[in-house]
Amino acid sequence: MVVSESFKIVESAYGKAGVKILHVSQQGSVHTIRELEVETSLTLNNHKDYERGDNSDIIATDTQKNTVYILAKQYGISSPEEFGLILANHFISKYPWVVKAKVTLSAHPWQRVTDTAGRPHNHAFVSTPLSVRVASVLLIRGQMPVVSAGIRNLRVLKTTQSAFVNFVSDEYRSLPDFKDRLFSTIVTADWTYGKINQELDFDFAFSTAHASVLEVFAGPADKGIFSPSVQNSQFLTQKMILEKIPQVEQISISMPNVHYFGFDLSKFPKIPGLEGKCSGDVYLPVDKPSGQITSTLTRGMITSKL
DSSP states (O other): OOOOOOOOOOOOEEEEEEEEEEEEEEEEEEEEEEEEEEEEEESSSSHHHTTTTOOTTTOOOOHHHHHHHHHHHOOOOOHHHHHHHHHHHHHHOOOOOOOOOOEEEEEEOOOEOOOOOEEEEEEEEOOTTEEEEEEEEEEETTTHHHHHEEEEEEEEEESSSBOOOOOOOTOOOOOBBSSSSSEEEEEEEEESSOOOOOOOHHHHHHHHHHHHHHHHHOTTTOOOOOOHHHHHHHHHHHHHHHOOOOOOOEEEEEOOOOOOOOOGGGOOTTSSSSSSSSOOOOOEEEHHHHHOOOEEEEEEOOOOOO
């Protein structure tokens, strides 16, 4: 008896990456710009292109690229999330054999130039790479869209009001307690909207989340805020975002340690005064190895007590 082995494709998708677009809209003399990089990905209800080389159902990746520009021209780009929804709905509604459409977007950060009188400019902008805004829309035929947003490359640093003490002390430990240390990290955040309604303003939600990260990290300008650990700051940030944006269902944050170690000046005993404050403190930036702290916070069940 000869047993023949069978094979099955369990997952497939294809699309276009790196589609860059700048959209300029105008209301009177005021111009508004949105610059995005878009990636599309489609899953079909069959695999004949893979298994038999039959391309009759393929929406070419070049066609997907063209669609980005055409829909931007037709509908504009009010926000990355809204434009992602427009694209995903287009692919699902126009092509009945597409069962899943995923659109990921990143926004280049532009701000209006401010003139000498403090007025925002009507049509001049300056690139402000403080962080990168990202968004994602996943639409499966017959289901509601899943819209996510996030922050990339938000690098922050504070020189005090941070500690790390009372952690496990065993034969492997070499790190001392730090009652006051320099704290720096590069924040990556991703949150998912549990509901999309008319009250949800994607731009405002992003600004709120971004501001929450900085508020929990830095605190008031004159006094700051104490952080007992990266973990605790991460949790408080997630909690604040869920409290301030009711449409957000869950949020994941990654905050790697960006280390700055005090430079050992005791090697230079012939130079007087180095053991004191002198002009300040000197640190050595060290990027690797680094601690990696990640967590996801979601809304729990609310139980009422009667």
